[in-house]
Structures are given as C-alpha cells and as structure tokens.
Amino acid sequence: xxxxxxxxxxxxxxxxxxxxxxxxxxxxxxxxxxxxxxxxxxxxxxxxxxxxxxxxxxxxxxxxxxxxxxxxxxxxxxxxxxxxxxxxxxxxxxxxxxxxxxxxxxxxxxxxxxxxxxxxxxxxxxxxxxxxxx
Amino acid sequence: xxxxxxxxxxxxxxxxxxxxxxxxxxxxxxxxxxxxxxxxxxxxxxxxxxxxxxxxxxxxxxxxxxxxxxxxxxxxxxxxxxxxxxxxxxxxxxxxxxxxxxxxxxxxxxxxxxxxxxxxxxxxxxxxxxxxxxxx
Amino acid sequence: xxxxxxxxxxxxxxxxxxxxxxxxxxxxxxxxxxxxxxxxxxxxxxxxxxxxxxxxxxxxxxxxxxxxxxxxxxxxxxxxxxxxxxxxxxxxxxxxxxxxxxxxxxxxxxxxxxxxxxxxxxxxxxxxxxxxxxxxxxxxxxxxxxxxxxxxxxxx
Numbered sequence: 001x002x003x004x005x006x007x008x009x010x011x012x013x014x015x016x017x018x019x020x021x022x023x024x025x026x027x028x029x030x031x032x033x034x035x036x037x038x039x040x041x042x043x044x045x046x047x048x049x050x051x052x053x054x055x056x057x058x059x060x061x062x063x064x065x066x067x068x069x070x071x072x073x074x075x076x077x078x079x080x081x082x083x084x085x086x087x088x089x090x091x092x093x094x095x096x097x098x099x100x101x102x103x104x105x106x107x108x109x110x111x112x113x114x115x116x117x118x119x120x121x122x123x124x125x126x127x128x129x130x131x132x133x134x
Numbered sequence: 135x136x137x138x139x140x141x142x143x144x145x146x147x148x149x150x151x152x153x154x155x156x157x158x159x160x161x162x163x164x165x166x167x168x169x170x171x172x173x174x175x176x177x178x179x180x181x182x183x184x185x186x187x188x189x190x191x192x193x194x195x196x197x198x199x200x201x202x203x204x205x206x207x208x209x210x211x212x213x214x215x216x217x218x219x220x221x222x223x224x225x226x227x228x229x230x231x232x233x234x235x236x237x238x239x240x241x242x243x244x245x246x247x248x249x250x251x252x253x254x255x256x257x258x259x260x261x262x263x264x265x266x267x268x269x270x
Numbered sequence: 271x272x273x274x275x276x277x278x279x280x281x282x283x284x285x286x287x288x289x290x291x292x293x294x295x296x297x298x299x300x301x302x303x304x305x306x307x308x309x310x311x312x313x314x315x316x317x318x319x320x321x322x323x324x325x326x327x328x329x330x331x332x333x334x335x336x337x338x339x340x341x342x343x344x345x346x347x348x349x350x351x352x353x354x355x356x357x358x359x360x361x362x363x364x365x366x367x368x369x370x371x372x373x374x375x376x377x378x379x380x381x382x383x384x385x386x387x388x389x390x391x392x393x394x395x396x397x398x399x400x401x402x403x404x405x406x407x408x409x410x411x412x413x414x415x416x417x418x419x420x421x422x423x424x425x426x
Contacts, residue, residue: 019156021148022184053155053173055180056242079373083333084173086368087326092177092242095367103340103373170330 003028005035010042011112017050025061033068042119043112044069047105049080056094066099075115077101079108138199145183145212146192154195155179158210161197165206167267174246175208175265181243182212182261190216190259200264209249209264219254226252302328304335311412312341317350325361329368336374343412344369347405349380359394366399375415377401379408 001024006013012035020028036044046062048054054062066076079102089095100115102108141161143154159176167175179195186193193214200207219225228241240261244250249264302324307313312335316328332344346365351358366376377400381389386403389396402408413420 019152021152023148052169053159053176053180055177055184056239057180057184081372083330083337083368083372084170086333086371087170087329088174088177088246089371090364090368091174091245093245094242095371101371101373103336103342107342107373 001027003031005031007035007039007041010040010116011109012036012039012041012044013047014044015047015050019051019053020058022057025058029061029065029068032065033072036069036072036074041074042116043074044076045105045108045112046076046078047080047108048078048085049082049104052082052084054081054085054089056092059089059094059096063096063099066096073119075100075112075119077108077112077115079103079105140199141197143183143195143197144192145186145195145214148187150195151180151183151187154183154197158197158208161199162208162265165199165201165208166269167206167208167265171265171267175210178243178246178263178265179210179212181239182210182263185240186212186214186216186259189219190214193259204269205266206269207264207266209262211260211262213258213260215257216259218256218259219252222252222254302331304331306335306339306341307345307409308413308416308418310339310341310343311416312336312339312344313347313409314344315347315350319353320351320358320361322357322361325365329365332365332369333372336369336372341374343375343377343416345405345408345412346376346378347380347408348378348385349382349405351380354381354385354388356392356394359389359392359396363394363396363399370398375400375412377408377412379403379405 001018001020003017003020004015012032014028014032016028032044035041044065046065062078069076077100078096081101100111102111141157143150143157145151145154155176158179159172162172162175183193183195186195193212193216196211198209198211200209225240226244240252243263247263248266249262251262253260303315305313305315312332314328314332318324320328332346335341336344346362348354348362362378366378369376379402381401381403400408400411402411410420
C-alpha cells in the first residue's frame with residue numbers, strides 16, 4: 001500500500017489512489033492521526049477522486065478520521081467523491097455526516113484554508129511570521 | 135452457447151474481500167452493466183464478504199453470470215459455517231433515517247441489489263444476491 | 271413451416287424492442303434535462319411524477335453533470351411535480367444528499383403552498399437543504415453564493 005501523505009504548509013494532503021483492504025484503511029487512519037498530531041497541521045484534505053468504491057467500512061473510517069482530527073483541533077475536507085460513490089453511500093444509508101466535502105482538490109484546498117482562517121479568527125494565536133511585524 | 139463458469143473466491147482474510155469485489159466488478163463490467171451498477175455490486179460483495187470474516191472467520195463467495203439475450207444478470211452467493219445470525223429479523227430491520235446512521239449492514243446492502251435472500255442458523259449462513267437489468 | 275413462423279415473430283419482437291428502446295431514450299432525455307444556467311450553476315426542471323426509478327435517473331444525471339461541468343450549485347425546480355408526498359420528498363432528499371457529498375450545494379425551488387403544508391405536517395426534515403417557492407429566489411441565492419450580483423445597467 002502506498003498512499004501519498006504530503007504536508008503542504010499547514011495542510012496535510014492524503015491522496016488515496018487504490019482499492020484498500022480494511023487493514024490498510026485502519027493503518028492509514030493511524031498514520032494520518034499520528035502525523036496530524038505530530039506536525040503543525042491545521043487542516044487535512046483527503047483526496048478520493050481515484051477511488052471507484054467506498055463501502056460502509058471506509059465511510060465509517062473517513063468519518064472517524066474527521067472526528068479524531070477535529071479532537072486534535074484541525075479541520076477535514078474530503079474531495080473528489082465520484083458520482084457512483086455518492087449515490088451508493090446515500091442508498092445504503094452510510095453517508096458521511098458532518099464531514100465537509102469539495103468537488104475537486106483545488107476547491108478543497110480553498111475550503112480548508114477558509115476553515116482554517118475561520119478557526120484562527122477566534123484564536124489569539126498568530127503564526128510567528130505574521131506577529132513579528134508589530 | 136456454453137454456460138459461463140462461476141467464479142469461486144475463498145474468503146479467509148482481509149485481502150480476499152478486495153479480491154471478491156474486484157472479480158465481481160470485472161464480471162459485471164464484462165456482462166455489460168453500467169459503472170454505477172458495477173459499483174453497487176462491488177460494494178454489496180464487499181459488505182457481505184466482510185461480514186464473513188468478521189463473524190465466521192472464513193467462508194466462500196461464488197459469483198455466477200446468469201445473463202441471457204434479454205437480461206444482464208449476475209448472482210452472488212456468500213456462505214459461511216459460522217455461528218449464524220441470532221435474530222435475522224432484527225438484522226434486516228431498516229434503521230435508515232434521513233438523520234443518517236453509519237454502517238450499512240444487511241438492510242443497506244439489500245438496497246443495492248435486485249434480489250436478496252438470506253438464511254442463517256448456527257453452522258450455516260447463506261446470503262444470495264442478484265443484480266438484474268433488462269437489456270432493451 | 272412452424273420454425274419459420276417462430277423466427278418471424280422473434281424478428282418482429284426485436285424490431286418492437288428497438289422502437290421501445292428509442293422511445294425510452296427520448297423520454298428519458300426530455301424528462302430529465304440538466305441545464306447549465308451559468309458557469310458551474312446547474313438547473314434541473316423536474317416535470318411529472320417522481321417514482322424511485324425516475325429519482326435514480328435524476329440523481330445519476332445530476333451527479334454526472336456536476337462532475338462534467340464542475341458545478342458548485344444546482345437548482346432543482348419542482349414546480350412541475352404534481353404530487354409531493356413522503357416518498358417523493360425522500361427521493362429528492364436522497365438526491366440532494368448525494369450531490370452535497372460530492373461537494374455541490376443544492377437548492378430546491380418550486381414548492382407550492384400545498385407542498386409546504388403537506389411536508390411540514392408529515393414531519394419531513396428539510397433543514398439540510400435550501401428551499402424556496404419561487405425559482406427566482408433560488409437562482410438569486412445560488413448566484414449570490416457564487417459571488418455574483420445581478421443589477422440593472424440602465425434605468426427603464
């Protein structure tokens with residue numbers, strides 16, 4: 001299993017490009033949470049445009065990842081869900097709940113930055129490269 | 135015309151779930167089902183074979199091509215010799231609301247296919263599903 | 271002789287089936303058009319009754335169009351749907367949910383007074399989706415959410 005996980009600025013980008021087994025999905029969940037916790041991650045974007053099937057297990061794990069990341073103080077956006085996947089998740093009753101989604105990676109990155117800004121606006125913390133100008 | 139040979143996939147480990155759904159999707163594609171239906175079938179197989187691993191440890195998945203000139207049809211039987219489902223009626227209860235519960239289980243899987251039959255007793259659980267579309 | 275008759279019948283059946291197929295395709299196209307109202311803004315005028323099969327078609331067309339046109343907003347107008355009951359509402363909500371999961375916003379317009387009364391009395395939860403009576407309002411809100419404003423250039 002080779003799922004690229006890249007830290008771009010303060011956004012962790014995960015691009016799932018293959019059909020993963022249940023064990024691999026759980027493994028990925030661990031990797032993601034550990035990295036979000038360890039690095040200066042303000043947001044997580046999970047790109048799934050290459051996946052042609054999301055079953056109830058994967059849907060549950062995606063929800064869990066979003067919740068865990070939220071506990072750590074970060075936001076999650078899932079991007080690129082394919083039409084067939086969306087229809088089937090709704091049909092089964094396994095739809096993602098309270099997880100933000102975006103049509104594609106570009107919009108996903110825009111959205112995650114919006115969410116990060118929103119979150120920052122209620123925080124006294126200013127990233128050091130901005131605060132030094134005072 | 136010769137009868138197509140069914141595909142038999144032993145379900146013993148995690149990766150077999152992936153194999154079974156891939157074979158199901160490939161067969162559905164070959165038969166001529168559209169992408170959405172291919173995905174429905176793959177998803178249903180994934181759900182059922184996962185249950186086998188989860189509740190029985192191991193079992194079998196057999197995929198049959200039963201198409202003819204007027205219908206695309208694929209049938210899948212997932213069987214195990216595990217402890218069985220204690221209360222099938224409860225397991226098949228449709229708890230789906232627009233509020234959204236997670237985890238499809240059997241009711242969710244049933245919504246994906248044209249036919250769904252289940253029998254379960256200690257020592258044998260057998261779920262049979264079929265996807266059928268009329269070819270106009 | 272007998273075999274000859276059977277073969278003729280099956281040829282005729284085939285011809286009938288082809289005509290049926292063409293008619294079906296035409297009806298499908300006519301009844302679920304997806305209109306690109308503006309860049310990344312779709313509109314679906316839904317006309318006629320909506321059973322689960324039709325709802326499936328509508329959902330598939332809508333989601334495919336969202337993908338193809340990279341649409342961020344879709345307006346579903348139900349002025350032309352004669353009866354809005356629990357089943358229809360459930361189908362529509364599923365369509366909306368699927369589109370939302372892809373990352374698109376959906377606005378349902380064209381609710382009549384009767385529909386509004388019925389759905390509320392049935393306890394259908396429409397809180398997850400923007401709705402309105404007039405198509406105009408839905409389109410205006412869609413455009414606004416995409417950052418557009420419509421204003422008159424000259425005084426008439």
